[in-house]
Amino acid sequence: MSESLGWPLWEVFVRSSRGLSHVHAGSLHAPDAAMALRNARDLYTRRNEGVSIWVVPADAIAASDPDSKGSFFESPQGKDYRHATYYVKSEGVKHL
Amino acid sequence: MSEASATRITPGNALRPEDIALAVQHGTARPSEDVGEYALRLGDDALILAQRLGHWISRAPELEEDVALGNIALDQLGHARSFLTYAGAAWGKTEDELAYFRREPEFRSSHLFEQPNGDFAVTIVRQFIVSYYQYELYRRLTASADATLAAIAAKAVKEVDYHRDHSAQWVLRLALGTEESRRRLLAGFRLLWPYVGELFEDDDLTARLGDAAVVPSALRADFDQLTGEVLTEAEIEIPQVPAALGGGRQGRHSEHLGFILAEMQVLAREHPGADW
Amino acid sequence: MEQQLQAVSGAAAQQSPEQQADAEAGQAYFDRAMAADSRIEPRDWMPDAYRRTLVRQISQHAHSEIIGMQPEANWITRAPSLKRKAILMAKVQDEAGHGLYLYSAAETLGTSRDEMMGQLVAGKARYSSIFNYPTVTWADMGAIGWMVDGAAICNQVPLCRASFGPYGRAMVRVCKEESFHQRQGFEILLELANGTPAQKQMAQDAVNRWYAPSLMMFGPPDDDSPNSKQSMAWNIKRFSNDELRSRFVGMMAEQVKVLGLSLPDAEIRFNEETKKWEHGALDWDEFKEVLAGRGPCNAQRMERRREAHEGGAWVREAATAYAAKMAAKNEVAA
DSSP: OOGGGOOOEEEEEEEOSTTSOEEEEEEEEOSSHHHHHHHHHHHHOTTSOOSEEEEEEGGGOOOOOGGGHHHHTTTTTTOGGGSGGGOOTTTTOTTO | OTTGGGGOOOOOOSOOHHHHHHHHHTTSOOOOHHHHHHHHHHHHHHHHHHHHHHTTTTTSSSHHHHHHHHHHHHHHHHHHHHHHHHHHTTTTOOHHHHHHHOOGGGOOOOHHHHSOOOSHHHHHHHHHHHHHHHHHHHHHHTTOSSHHHHHHHHHHHHHHHHHHHHHHHHHHHHHHSOHHHHHHHHHHHHHHGGGHHHHTOOOHHHHHHGGGSOOGGGGHHHHHHHHHHHHHHTTOOOOOOOOOOOOGGGTOOOTHHHHHHHHHHHHHHHSTTOOO | OHHHHHHHHHHHTTSOHHHHHHHHHHHHHHHHHHHTTOOBOTTSOOOHHHHHHHHHHHHHHHHHHHHTHHHHHTTGGGOSSHHHHHHHHHHHHHHHHHHHHHHHHHHTTTOOHHHHHHHHHTTOSOOOGGGGSOOOSTHHHHHIIIIIHHHHHHHHHHHTTOSBHHHHHHHHHHHHHHHHHHHHHHHHHHHHHTSOHHHHHHHHHHHHHHHHHHHHTTOSOGGGOTTHHHHHHTTSOOSOHHHHHHHHHHHHHHHHHHHTOOOSOTTOEEETTTTEEEOOOOOHHHHHHIIIIISSSHHHHHHHHHHHHHHTHHHHHHHHHHHHHHHHHHHHHO
């Protein structure tokens, strides 16, 4: 058996209809990008789920560090003024 | 649910075999016997291939390929059902009566479609030849004077276009991958190329049908050119092998068809007249 | 949970002080997530035992999908109508897809699919033992869809909320796609039950054979299921084996009336006091025999999987070699 020859892992993103973003659908194995796209088409759009597909080698994705949740995502906390709901005095004014 | 947008499930609105059955029922689709005979040829090719490909599911070299071959088999089975439903209307028969209760000489499949799966390379070569042939055929049939044949072809040509791509991708990979894969692929081409000729043979029926059908010999040049482009990239020369005597269109079949039918028809024939 | 905490801190004794501090912070975070019924994602800290349990469970689940293709694929070429042939083909193909989704979920825990597949073909991994029974008639396609997929759905719906994110998400997709599997099985049986006497007999025979094995799919009785408690504490499992089995029996008991068939169990009843469905005794010795590899088809199923995997090695190698050649070519060109 040839364990070392396993095909690499790809992440699949599917756009479900025009105008929407590509959303992560899952992953699969394929020898290269061309086959990854085709496998993704067969695997993740068998029921009309998509109009466009992206595939990305799984190891090409850089991810934020889950252990630094606190500091990495702390800054937006408490900045309520970035949200429309912060501004209550204008409530009731039409078309605002 | 969070991923609802990526997993939306809808049935689609393409032409289905059930739509043909409805049209037949309402009398809007009424083939002559000649058109029925022609539809049988196309339907039997697709049916026998679907039967062959169906055997791969759970046996493919990788799980992704189980799914891919399954999709191709389902496409072919869909085309078969549409063509057979329409053909049956010429004699008052259903798709199942045609598929399960005809005898071997009454089938109209050509020999290439009946060839065994062999290894993955043989299956890919068979699919490669079939897909390029069917693509040229269906592409022209969309302009058929027979509206139902044209409608079935319009659905089928898009699906077969993908089969073409799938098999061409694999021809390249097997041809240029490893020594073993190349050896197996070349053996597949030598084994199956003799059956290519039969696909492009004209006869009285296609002549009589005029612009309702496609003249098989007219497809050959485009078939040769487009397969040639892939084969050049794959560094493969078309094997110099003599063409095999066909006869499938007249009911003279390979040794394989009898076994295919024995398996396919056994249950239905044990219970004639039953519904499933 | 307490025991688990101790086990982890015991292991932590051999770590450096920093690692130990990280592990303790991780454990605290994990415990809060469990208490809040929140989700764990692949890169989060998690106890080793949780990771091992998940890899085992998800890979077994994936193997079951893949081996489970075989008993149904057995009838694709003989399906008695073209419509049924198409449906069956689509269903078996879906199962390959479900296996793929599940292997992907397990891979996020750091075990490659090759490794899991290697364990399966080496006979070192388990899969649902029901797939070691033979499919001898067409009605088995109905019984598998109705009963086996029905039991699987009972198991899987709560798994959509499993604490491990990728597993839950895979199950959401699987459950959506499986909604047709059980219905098509039920319809096969319904057609047969309303067909000729021979067809009806075929349907009843299949229901008789698949009834007990499908009840056993929920696993051993609660008092004989050592891992269940821990899985429930980890929010992987939401309901006990017996609880799910009882619900399933209730559904079958009602649905079988629509079919006009019967279940081979005279002791099925609704217990008004406990508000639970009860069923007759099951032969757990047989269950253990089949699980241990002595079912009617264990060897055959494994051999088929091995053939496909090892027989396909040259194809996978060819595609890998081609990808490497093309990458090298592009590099030279660039």
